Amino acid sequence: DARVTQTPRHKVTEMGQEVTMRCQPILGHNTVFWYRQTMMQGLELLAYFRNRAPLDDSGMPKDRFSAEMPDATLATLKIQPSEPRDSAVYFCASGLGRGQRISYEQYFGPGTRLTVT
Amino acid sequence: AQSVTQPDIHITVSEGASLELRCNYSYGATPYLFWYVQSPGQGLQLLLKYFSGDTLVQGIKGFEAEFKRSQSSFNLRKPSVHWSDAAEYFCAVGASYGGGGADGLTFGKGTHLIIQP
Numbered sequence: 001d002a003r004v005t006q007t008p009r010h011k012v013t014e015m016g017q018e019v020t021m022r023c024q025p026i027l028g029h030n031t032v033f034w035y036r037q038t039m040m041q042g043l044e045l046l047a048y049f050r051n052r053a054p055l056d057d058s059g060m061p062k063d064r065f066s067a068e069m070p071d072a073t074l075a076t077l078k079i080q081p082s083e084p085r086d087s088a089v090y091f092c093a094s095g096l097g098r099g100q101r102i103s104y105e106q107y108f109g110p111g112t113r114l115t116v117t
Numbered sequence: 118a119q120s121v122t123q124p125d126i127h128i129t130v131s132e133g134a135s136l137e138l139r140c141n142y143s144y145g146a147t148p149y150l151f152w153y154v155q156s157p158g159q160g161l162q163l164l165l166k167y168f169s170g171d172t173l174v175q176g177i178k179g180f181e182a183e184f185k186r187s188q189s190s191f192n193l194r195k196p197s198v199h200w201s202d203a204a205e206y207f208c209a210v211g212a213s214y215g216g217g218g219a220d221g222l223t224f225g226k227g228t229h230l231i232i233q234p
Contacts, residue, residue: 004160033221043207043224056221091160106222108153108160 004109018080025094033093119144123225138193140208149211150191
């Protein structure tokens with residue numbers, strides 16, 4: 001049963017610390033998405049990659065957030081320095097893209113619940 | 118830019134009763150529409166999707182949804198709910214591009230479904 005995995009599942013950190021969240025997409029999927037879920041804003045797209053190249057990161061605060069795909073089996077989302085307003089659940093999703101911009105179905109990981117105190 | 122409205126924040130339904138969750142979208146072209154379900158502490162699971170063709174689509178767990186272009190709606194239905202259907206339900210829209218596609222999704226704020234015994 002192929003699944004998207006995310007680590008850690010929970011993270012509590014102090015303001016100013018660096019946070020790294022990891023995602024392993026489903027084997028064979030070439031598109032990876034990062035979403036953030038908060039009570040106030042709901043689910044927001046932060047960034048996504050196709051074949052490890054960033055396609056869109058317009059939803060991501062550039063000054064403190066960065067997303068990378070070091071290889072096809074690992075995507076990372078880093079926050080440095082973290083702030084209390086970053087507290088949220090961060091979801092990774094993967095899909096199979098064809099052509100220029102296609103990911104018909106996205107499969108979500110269980111999320112990383114981040115609390116910044 | 119596309120948007121999704123789920124007008125009902127909470128819905129309470131008796132077990133065995135029928136269910137309809139509303140979703141309205143705003144998008145200039147033919148949208149790609151999805152319904153996801155999220156159980157507490159879990160990631161999102163795809164219930165069903167609409168890309169083209171038959172406007173009534175069947176999904177998992179006995180759910181179905183109907184695309185109505187004239188009303189810009191994609192309402193989710195189930196004829197008889199079970200206690201295990203209690204969860205958060207999200208409608209989402211993906212943009213279409215030449216050749217098709219969905220890519221980063223825009224989600225509604227969700228509808229919290231409560232099942233009464």
